[in-house]
Amino acid sequence: MDLTERAALQDDAREERRGDLDDDTVAQEFATVYGMIGPAAIAPISGPYRVADAELPAIFGGTLDPKESAYYLGYFLTSWNRLYHLYADARDAFQAPYDRTVAPLYDGQHTDDVIFAALPASPEELLTLARLNELRHPSGVLAAALATNDVSCAWTPRVPVRIYASHGDRDVAIDNSYLCQQQLTDHGAAEVSLVDVGNLLHPDSGRAGFAAALRWFGQISH
Numbered sequence: 001m002d003l004t005e006r007a008a009l010q011d012d013a014r015e016e017r018r019g020d021l022d023d024d025t026v027a028q029e030f031a032t033v034y035g036m037i038g039p040a041a042i043a044p045i046s047g048p049y050r051v052a053d054a055e056l057p058a059i060f061g062g063t064l065d066p067k068e069s070a071y072y073l074g075y076f077l078t079s080w081n082r083l084y085h086l087y088a089d090a091r092d093a094f095q096a097p098y099d100r101t102v103a104p105l106y107d108g109q110h111t112d113d114v115i116f117a118a119l120p121a122s123p124e125e126l127l128t129l130a131r132l133n134e135l136r137h138p139s140g141v142l143a144a145a146l147a148t149n150d151v152s153c154a155w156t157p158r159v160p161v162r163i164y165a166s167h168g169d170r171d172v173a174i175d176n177s178y179l180c181q182q183q184l185t186d187h188g189a190a191e192v193s194l195v196d197v198g199n200l201l202h203p204d205s206g207r208a209g210f211a212a213a214l215r216w217f218g219q220i221s222h
Contacts, residue, residue, distance in 0.1 A: 041220050042157055045164045045209035046202060048172050049153050049180040051076075052138060052146040058173035059123065060136050065170035066122035068202075071115060072171070073123050073135070074098075078106045084145045093131045102126070153180035153187075160191040162216055164209030168199035 048055045059069045077093055080086055090099040098120070105115045120126050127135070138146055161184060165177035177194055184192045197208040 039159055041159050041217060042161045043164060043209070043213035043216060044161075044177075044180070045213065046166060046169055046172050046205045047152070047176060047180075049176045050150050050183075052143070052150055054173050054175035054179050056135055056138070058175060060132075063170075064173060066124075067116070067119070068171045070119050070121070070123050070126045071112075074102050074115075074119060074126060075106050077127075077131070078103050080145060084141055086142055086145075087131075091128075093128060094126060095128055098126055153183040155184075156188045157184065157192075158190075160220070161189060161193070162213070163192070163194045164197055164205070164212055165194065166197050166200040166202075166205030166208070169202045169205050171202035 058064050059073070074094075077086065081093070087093045090103060093099070094102050101118060104110075105118055123135075124132065134142055163177045163181055165172075165174045167174050174196065181192050181194045195209075195212060197205055197212065200208055
């Protein structure tokens with residue numbers, strides 16, 4: 001019996017006994033049936049894995065595109081404020097007139113082109129001085145939120161990991177990937193490598209990384 005047939009039988013049996021099963025039992029059965037399915041390798045591509053230690057320093061260090069950084073910081077602050085209450089009033093974060101216009105742009109209904117057209121050319125034109133200083137030197141609630149989220153590489157994969165990134169990326173600094181590699185290694189990952197796909201901008205680095213990852217996965221599967 002192959003895995004698909006086994007899963008189908010388990011699903012049928014679970015349906016028959018659904019009224020007698022609690023959530024923990026269902027979860028245990030699911031793990032039993034599907035536990036054999038797992039990754040043979042992992043290939044993250046051009047991600048902002050370490051916002052506090054890599055992405056924010058690159059934004060304010062001048063190595064990233066300022067217009068792109070304004071876009072990302074607008075999204076970052078708007079979304080995180082809903083979760084972590086970083087500011088009570090938009091005027092505490094955004095300069096006029098953006099204090100009235102930024103939040104509605106990130107409602108899932110506006111295209112990137114529309115959002116870009118409504119934003120200024122740099123973070124310095126978008127954000128208040130106090131907010132800029134806090135992003136340069138995170139403290140308090142922001143620092144705690146960053147520490148909570150900058151953990152995507154703080155674990156121990158048991159399969160090979162190959163990180164793809166571009167030193168020419170002007171959206172996401174390649175230092176994110178170097179720090180991810182180091183963090184995975186520090187957590188005991190046995191095989192972690194980093195491939196610089198070249199002097200490519202963010203969209204092209206994603207495409208190049210995706211193609212390279214597919215080739216690598218194909219080699220592993222054989």
